[in-house]
Amino acid sequence: MEKILLNDGNEIPAIGFGVFRIPNDGSTYQAVLDALEAGYRHIDTAVAYFNEEEVGRAIKDSGIERDQIFVTSKLWLQDYGYEAAKKGLEVSLKKLGLDYIDLYLLHQPYGDVAGAWRALEEAKKEGKIKSIGVSNMTPKLWGKFVPNFKTIPAVNQVEFNPYFQQVELKKVLDKNNVKIEAWGPLGQGNRDLFNEPIIKKLSDKYNKDVGQIILRFENQEGIIVLPKSTHKARIASNLNIFDFSLTDDEIDQMRTLDKGHGSHNPDAPGVEEMLLSAFDVHEND
Template sequence: MQTVKLNDGNEMPQLGFGVFQVPDLDQCEQAVTEALQVGYRLIDTAAAYQNEEAVGRAIKKSGIDRKDLFITSKLWVSDENYDRAKKAIDTSLEKLGLDYMDLYLLHQPYGDVIGAWKALEEAQKEGKIRSIGVSNFYPDQLKNLELSTDIKPVINQIETSPWMQEKAEVEFAQGEDIHVESWAPFAEGKHDIFTNETIADIGKKYDKSNGQVILRWLLQRGIVAIPKSVHKNRMEENFDVFDFELTDDDMKTMATLDKKESQFFDHRDPSTIEQIFASSLAQLK
């Protein structure tokens, strides 16, 4: 497996498996079990996904040596301050059935970000987390966190797909020695991404699918990708992306597909922030 070296010296696989929108615990456990059988070693979950227990069960029954796995979870907004973050870290560890997490992220750039980050820094020093990072942070938010705390994030996990390429955001993070990790690399199939003729024409040259071309494109941009699927044949297809390489012309062609608009929601839209906080407050009641 191809890996990337993080700014704290740790290494992580560049291709992993995500479990966003797999709330059914039995289905999630089965999906992670099959992903591990295929060869994935990076598994990405979050408190907000409500499936950490299922991920933990799959890890336990896999029999894979813990040191060979890279497990990520994330802190939700409802716990984004110092005191609640400390408790949330322990809760995630308990649900996952692990002594430590390889990577733990602030899921959103809202709430008491600095206080929560201090809790992550302490947990890292205590050995509960090996690496710490963020998700959905814009460059100014990322820089503010860097300047206000002691430990720099190793990862910024952001929406990144052919329709939302985030060129400036990726360039900024990489310039700060912070890796970018792509969530929703396939944009959930929107705008017929799996049948797009431009991507398909590139794939024909290598006998690869649109999905495989997209993942290869991300890897060659130095981005970590965590595609999700509950179908083992698709997991295998997504994993089979290390035996070909896109040319410079291919990469330039992919760059022309950028719609520069989120396929989900704008994390800077005030109404989006209000909705996220409303759902978070409901969780606390």
């Protein structure tokens, strides 16, 4: 598995398996087992996905050594603030059944971000977290919060796909070698994206499916990708992107697909209020 060096000296697998919206009815457990069997060594979950327990159980039952699996989870807004964040992390560690989390993110950039980040910095020093990062931070939100952090985030997990290539954000992050992790790297199944002539032509040339072309493009752009599927064959095929490379000219062609916006705008009015009251992540604790 190809790995990417983070700005804190840790390495992260270049492709991970995301479990967003996979139910905690046994489906997440089976999907993670299938992903690990296929060769994934990076699993991305969150307390707000309500499936950390199944992720942890699958990791344990896989028989793979803990230090061979990179685990990401995320703190929800409900647990922001210094003391609340410390408790929230402990809940995630308990649900996952782990002594440490490889990467822990602030899931949304609202509320007491500063207090929550301070708790993450402390937990990193204590060894409970290896790397810390943020999610859904636009250039505007990055400028609001990060200059006040003692520690620069290792990653920013944001919406990224050929239709939304985060050009302005990349300029901001590159200054501190902060890596982008892509949620929705396949455009969340956007039919228009999957029927783009440029991508279909490359699919024919390389004898790869459209999803593999998209993921390889993102990988060659230095993006950490987190495709999701519950279908065993698709889980495996999404990982099979390292036996070919797009040319510089083909990369340039893919870049022309950028529309400059995505399906989610963290800067939009009302988003903060909506997410702050979205749900109770500890309802069943």
